[in-house]
Amino acid sequence: MIEWHIYRTIMRSISFIKKSTIKRIRTLVLLLAVPQGSLHICEAQSTVFLDTFSNAPGTAIIGQTPNIGLGTLQGNSGGSLTITANHTLNTIGAARQVYGAFTSALGPGQQLTLYFNVLDFGNNFPNSGGYAGVSLYTNYLSFSNNATGTEEAFIGEPDNGNQWGLDGTTTGRLGTGGNTNTPAAVTFTYAYNTGAWSFTNTGGVSLSGTGVAGQAFNALQIHNGDGGDIELSNISVVISPYSPPGGTWTTLAHSPPVGINNCLLLSDGTVLGLNSGGQCARLTPDIHGSYINGTWKQLPSMIFDRLFYASQVLTNGTVFVAGGEYGAGHEHGETFDPLRNAWTWIYPDPIPSVGFSDCESKMLPNGNVLVPPVSEFGGTLIYNVASNIWQTASAAQNQDEACWVKLANDNILTIDSFGQNSEHYIPSQNQWVSDNNVPVPLYDSSGELGPAFLLPNGKAFFTGATTNTAIYTPGGTPTGAGSWVTGPPMVFGSLNLGAVDAPAAMMADGNILCALAPSHFGSPTYFYEYNYVTNNFTLVTAPGGGGSYNSQTYPLSMLDLPDGTVLFVGGGKIRNPFLSTLPTVRLWRSASRPSTALPKTRMGLIN
Numbered sequence: 215m216i217e218w219h220i221y222r223t224i225m226r227s228i229s230f231i232k233k234s235t236i237k238r239i240r241t242l243v244l245l246l247a248v249p250q251g252s253l254h255i256c257e258a259q260s261t262v263f264l265d266t267f268s269n270a271p272g273t274a275i276i277g278q279t280p281n282i283g284l285g286t287l288q289g290n291s292g293g294s295l296t297i298t299a300n301h302t303l304n305t306i307g308a309a310r311q312v313y314g315a316f317t318s319a320l321g322p323g324q325q326l327t328l329y330f331n332v333l334d335f336g337n338n339f340p341n342s343g344g345y346a347g348v349s350l351y352t353n354y355l356s357f358s359n360n361a362t363g364t365e366e367a368f369i370g371e372p373d374n375g376n377q378w379g380l381d382g383t384t385t386g387r388l389g390t391g392g393n394t395n396t397p398a399a400v401t402f403t404y405a406y407n408t409g410a411w412s413f414t415n416t417g418g419v420s421l422s423g424t425g426v427a428g429q430a431f432n433a434l435q436i437h438n439g440d441g442g443d444i445e446l447s448n449i450s451v452v453i454s455p456y457s458p459p460g461g462t463w464t465t466l467a468h469s470p471p472v473g474i475n476n477c478l479l480l481s482d483g484t485v486l487g488l489n490s491g492g493q494c495a496r497l498t499p500d501i502h503g504s505y506i507n508g509t510w511k512q513l514p515s516m517i518f519d520r521l522f523y524a525s526q527v528l529t530n531g532t533v534f535v536a537g538g539e540y541g542a543g544h545e546h547g548e549t550f551d552p553l554r555n556a557w558t559w560i561y562p563d564p565i566p567s568v569g570f571s572d573c574e575s576k577m578l579p580n581g582n583v584l585v586p587p588v589s590e591f592g593g594t595l596i597y598n599v600a601s602n603i604w605q606t607a608s609a610a611q612n613q614d615e616a617c618w619v620k621l622a623n624d625n626i627l628t629i630d631s632f633g634q635n636s637e638h639y640i641p642s643q644n645q646w647v648s649d650n651n652v653p654v655p656l657y658d659s660s661g662e663l664g665p666a667f668l669l670p671n672g673k674a675f676f677t678g679a680t681t682n683t684a685i686y687t688p689g690g691t692p693t694g695a696g697s698w699v700t701g702p703p704m705v706f707g708s709l710n711l712g713a714v715d716a717p718a719a720m721m722a723d724g725n726i727l728c729a730l731a732p733s734h735f736g737s738p739t740y741f742y743e744y745n746y747v748t749n750n751f752t753l754v755t756a757p758g759g760g761g762s763y764n765s766q767t768y769p770l771s772m773l774d775l776p777d778g779t780v781l782f783v784g785g786g787k788i789r790n791p792f793l794s795t796l797p798t799v800r801l802w803r804s805a806s807r808p809s810t811a812l813p814k815t816r817m818g819l820i821n
Contacts, residue, residue, distance in 0.1 A: 258454070258455060259452055259453065259454030259455070260317075260318070260452070260453050260454070261282050261450060261451070261452050262282070262283075262316035262317045262318050262451050262452070262453050263280060263282055263283045263314055263315075263316050263317070263434060263449070263450060263451040264280060264281040264282040264283070264449070264450040264451075265280035265281055265282075265283070265287075265314065265448075265449050265450075266281055266301065266447070266448055267297050267298075267301045267302055267303050267447055267448075268281070268301055269297045269301075270297065271296075271297050271298060271299045271301070272296050272297065273296055273297045274295065274296050275287055275295050275296060275297065275303060275312055276288065276289055276295065276312065280314055282317065282450075283314050283315055283316065283317065284315035284316060284317050285315055287312050287313065287314055288312070288313045288356065288357035288358060289310075289311040289312040289313050289357055289435075289437075290310075290311050290357075295307070295310050295312065298445070300333070300447070301447060302333055302445050302446060302447040303436060303445070303446055303447070304334075304443070304444075304445040305346060305436065305437070305438040305443050305444050305445070306443045306445075307438075307443075310436075310437060310438050311435055311436070311437035311438075312435065312436045312437070313351075313354065313357050313362065313433055313434070313435050314433060314434050314435075314436075315354055315432065315433045316431070316432050316433060316434075316451060316453075318432075318453065319352075319430045319431065319432035320404075320406050320429070320430055320431045320432070320453055321406060321430060322406055322407060323406070323407060323455060323456060324406050324453050324454065324455060324456050325403055325404065325405045325406065325453070325454055325455075325456035326350075326403065326404045326406075326431055326451060326452070326453055327401065327402070327403045327451070327452045327453075327454070328348065328350065328369065328400075328401070328402040328403075328434070328449075328450075328451050329399070329400065329401055329448070329449070329450050329451075329452075330348060330399075330400050330446050330447070330448060330449035330450070331397065331398070331399050331400070331446060331447045331448050331449075332370075332397060332398045332399075332400060332415075332444065332445070332446050333397055333445040333446065333447065334443070334444070334445040344371075344438060344439055344440030344441035344442025344443075345368075345370065345371055345372055345438065345439055345440060345442045346370050346371050346437070346438035346439075346442035346443050346444035347368055347369050347370015347371060347372075347436075347437070347438075347444060348368075348369050348370060348400075348434055348435070348436055348446070348449065349365045349366075349367060349368045349369070349434065349435045349437065350365075350366055350367040350369075350404075350429075350431045350433075350434055351363045351364060351365055351366065351431065351432065351433040351434065351435060352364050352366055352429055352430050352431055352432060353430075353432070354432050354433030362433075362435075363432070363433065365435070366426075366429050366431065367380065367402070367404070367411075367425075367429075367431075368380055368381045369400060369402050369413060370444060371442055371444070380402075380413055380421065397416075398415040398416050398417040398419075399415060399416045400413075400414075400415045401413070401414050401415070404425075404429065404431070405427075405456050406427065406428060406429065406430070406456065407427060407428075407456065408424065408427055408761070409424050409425045409426050409427035409428075409429070410422070410423075410424050410425075410753055410761075411423060411424070411425055412750075412752060412753075414748070414750060420702055420748070420749070420750035420751075421706070421707070422706055422750070422751060422752055422753050423706045423707035423708075423709070423753070424707075424753065424761055431451075434449070434451060436449070461754065462755075463755065463757050463758065463759070463782075464506055465506075466505070466506055466507075466508070467506060467507045467508075468507075468508070468509055468510055469510070470487055470495040470497070470510040470512075471495055471510055471511070471512040472487075472489060472491075472493040472494075472495055472512060473489045473493075474487035474488065474489055474495065474783055475488060475489045475490055475521060475769075475771065475783065476488060476525075476771040476773075476783060477497075477771070477773045477781055477783060478525060478527055478533060478773070479527065479773060479774070479775065479776070480496075480527060480531065480533070480552055481527060481531040481552075482531075482552070483499065483503075483776055484496050484497060484498045484499070484552075485497035485505070485508075485773065485775070485781065486513075486533060486550070486552070487510075487783075488516070488535075490519060490520065490521035490540065490541060491515070491519050492515040492516035492517070492518065492519035492520065492541075492543075493512070493515050493516075494512070494513040494514065494515060494516065494550075495510050495511060495512050495513060496510065496511050496513055496552075497509070497510050498510075498511070503777060505775055505777065505779065505781070513555055514555055514556065514557060515557075516535070516543070516548060516550075516557050517543075517546075517548050517557050517558075517559050518538070518541065518542040518543035518546050518548065518559075519538075519541040519542055519543060520535065520537065520538025520540070520541040520542070520543030520544070521538055521539060521540040521541050522538060522539040522540065522572040523535055523536060523537040523538040523539070523543060523570065523571075523572060523573075524536045524537055524570065524572075524573050524574060524575035524583075524585055525575070526575055526576075526577050526583050528549075528577070528581060528583070528599055529577075529581040529599075530581075530599065531552060531553075532549050532550060532551050532552070532599075533549060533550040533552070534547065534549050534575075534583055534597060534599075535547065535548055535549075535550075536548075536560075536570045536573070536575065536585055536597070537569075537570025537571050537572065537573050537587070537588075538570070538571070538572070539571050539572035543570075544569060544570065544571055545563055545567060545568055545569060545570065546559060546560070546563055546570075547559075547560040547563075547570070547597065547604075548560055549602075560597065560602060560603075560604070563604075564587075564595050564604030564606075565587075565590075567589075568587050568589055568590070569587055569588050569589030569590075570585065570587045570588065570589075571587070571588035571589065572588065572615075573585055573586050573587055573588050573613070574586055574613060574616055574617065574618045574628075575618075576618050576620050576626050577620075578596070578624075578641045579624050579641055579642075580641075581599050582596050582597060582598050582599055583596065583597040583599070584596055584607060584626065584639065584641075585597060586610065586613040586616075588613075588614045590609075591612045591614070592609050592610045592611045592612045592613055592630075593606075593609045593610075594606075594607040594608065594609060594610060594613075594639075595607055607644055608639070608644045608645050608646050609646070610628065610630070610637060610639065610646040611630040611631070611635065611637065611646075612630060612631040612632070613628060613630070613631060614631045614632075614661070615631055615632070615657070615661050615662060615663055616628050616629060616630065616631055616663065617629070617663050617664070617665060617666045617676070618666075619666045619667065619668050619674045619676075619686075620668060621638070621668060621672075621674065621688050622668065622672050622688070623688065623692055624641050624642075625638045625639060625640055625641070625688070625692055626638060626639040626641070627649070627666075627674055627686060627688075627696075629652055629656060629657075629663070629676065631657070631661065632657050632661045633657065634651045634652040634653075634654075634655060634656075635648070635651055635652075636649040636650060636651065636652055636686070636698070637649050638696075640692050640693065642692070643692075643693075647693055647695075648695070649689075649695045649696055650695050650696060650697060650698055651698070652676075652684050652698050653684065653698050653699065653700050654678070654680075654682040654684060654700050655678070655680055655682060656676055656677070656678030656679065656680060656682055656683075656684060657678070657679060657680070658678070658679035658680050658712065658714065658733055658734060659734070660679075660734055662679035662714050662715055662734070663676075663678065663679050663713075663715075664676070664677035664678050664679055664712065664713025664714070664715075664716050664718070665677055665713060665716060665717065665718040665728075667718070667720050667726055669685075669724065669746045670724040670746070671746065672687075672688065673685055673686060673687050673688075673746075674686040674688075675701065675726070675744070675746065676701075677704070677712075677713040677716070677718065677728065678704075678712055678713065679712045679713060679714040679715070679733060679734075680712050680733065681703050681704045681705050681710050681711065681712055681733075682700065682701075682703060682704070683700070683701030683702060683703070683704065684698055684699070684700060684701050685698070685699050685700075685701045685749075686698050687699075701749065702744075702749055702750050702751060704730055704742075704751065706740075706742075706751070706753065709732070709740070710732065710733070711730035711731060711732060711733075711740060712730065712731070712732070712733045713728060713729070713730055713767065714731060714733055714734060714735055714736075714766075714767055714768065715735075715767060715768035716728070716729045716730065716731070716739075716767035716768070716770070717729055717767070717770050717771045717772040718772065719772040719773070719774050719780045720774065721774070721778065721780065722778045724745075724746055724747075725743045725744060725745050725746070726743065726744040726746070727741065727742075727743055727754075727772065727780055728741065728742045728743070728744055728751070729741055729763075729767050729770055729772075730742055730767070731766060731767045735766050735767075735768065736766065737764065737765055737766045738756075738762035738763055738764050738765065739756070739762060739763045739764075739765050739766065739767050739770065740753065740756065740761065740762050740763075741753070741754050741755070741756050741757075741763070742754060757782055757784055763784065765784060769784075770782070770783060770784055771783040
């Protein structure tokens with residue numbers, strides 16, 4: 215059983231994403247993401263190649279037996295190629311190549327992980343003019359019989375490259391996000407069934423993507439050419455059973471009685487679903503707490519229909535909504551009492567013809583709600599819950615399409631509309647304070663932005679509608695400015711993605727499930743988990759299986775649930791503006807084991 219204070223923490227941490235342009239009317243798919251016990255199944259893993267170069271310094275490497283591997287090392291040294299005094303292998307010289315065969319080949323249901331430590335890329339790195347690195351081969355038999363198979367993946371300094379990269383049939387030719395030559399620990403993974411791969415090193419390079427599936431790697435090659443050199447140690451290859459990273463999607467047993475655009479988690483653990491026609495339905499988990507087997511019941515409709523708006527679940531359990539980019543609710547707020555099943559207009563409106571539109575909102579420490587109506591170009595209002603009235607608050611810069619993050623000290627951080635200026639609101643002073651500039655543009659050319667979150671380490675993570683991300687560290691005092699750094703780019707091989715009015719959800723382990731798509735309002739949508747510890751993205755399966763979901767990002771939404779799952783609302787093309795086609799419903803469970811209490815969980819919703 216989840217206690218009230220846990221739900222209150224969840225309620226207070228809801229954040230919203232908005233969209234500005236609706237291209238098509240869509241139906242939806244509701245899914246639950248279901249976490250697994252671990253990211254990859256590790257049972258029965260096998261090391262199929264290992265060489266620590268423990269031979270005596272000066273030993274010629276060709277003809278030596280690796281610690282683990284099939285046969286001896288073969289190749290062409292282009293002269294002498296020997297173990298160094300530090301027990302490394304250094305390819306200095308022309309056309310050095312060493313092949314090592316695995317004890318078994320990669321096969322169906324398995325993944326391969328390649329590890330090695332790089333000490334140097336030569337004196338000219340990162341502009342050696344050549345190439346040097348480690349390649350993975352299929353169909354290798356013997357160098358001496360000229361049966362070296364096919365090079366499928368290369369990890370190192372590409373030909374005439376100026377930084378780390380990969381090329382080959384499996385990965386394609388790629389640049390990277392970092393330059394490093396000494397030292398760097400390298401990890402490369404490849405899944406046989408899907409072709410999904412990832413490449414990271416301790417120098418800050420992080421790449422992932424999906425290449426050709428079914429590559430039965432059975433050998434590696436350490437090699438250089440055209441003036442490139444590499445010195446490495448402790449090279450190993452591990453084959454293990456594979457399960458797709460990120461968890462699983464599970465269809466809910468029952469569909470809601472009306473179409474749903476977005477959902478809110480109520481204080482009793484039930485889910486309130488709402489659509490653009492103002493219709494509402496409640497999902498109640500079964501007696502075992504299962505949302506998958508829960509049941510839906512239609513509730514009274516809102517007073518005003520609305521689509522893309524501000525919403526909060528208040529500390530007294532009622533629901534607050536204001537505005538709507540579309541619909542009669544554009545200028546009005548209202549509340550819903552779950553005990554009475556009744557909606558009430560917050561009357562009178564705060565300003566004649568006020569345009570709340572698709573504005574943001576955040577709950578203040580006293581339980582009131584801060585709202586920046588789009589029509590006010592930075593002017594903000596406070597909804598006083600106890601008095602059921604609107605009050606004027608301190609003005610910010612323009613907040614149209616902005617995304618707010620409540621920090622650990624209750625300050626509210628924003629990036630001002632369409633630029634790189636940031637500021638934060640101090641609730642105790644009812645004051646907005648200028649902050650430092652964001653180092654990269656996050657708003658795209660149409661003024662769209664992505665979701666943002668408070669991380670478990672106290673920093674804030676913002677995704678852009680561009681390919682950029684940024685990370686904010688708060689200042690030492692409430693009035694003090696924080697600092698920004700550039701986060702990992704949302705560039706994955708040939709895919710240049712962004713979070714254009716996209717949803718996202720932070721899970722119990724702090725990872726963020728993100729929906730990303732090509733700009734501007736492109737499709738399909740890809741799903742990635744952002745890991746704030748490793749500061750990189752990992753591709754995960756899309757709703758319904760497969761590598762992508764056939765939709766733009768703006769009609770989608772996500773909601774964190776108390777059992778650690780994420781409720782996903784997806785879109786599909788229909789003519790009915792109220793989304794009356796009944797959806798398929800699923801949940802997403804993260805690869806990490808869920809927690810019964812979500813620690814400061816943040817969620818992103820289309821708003």
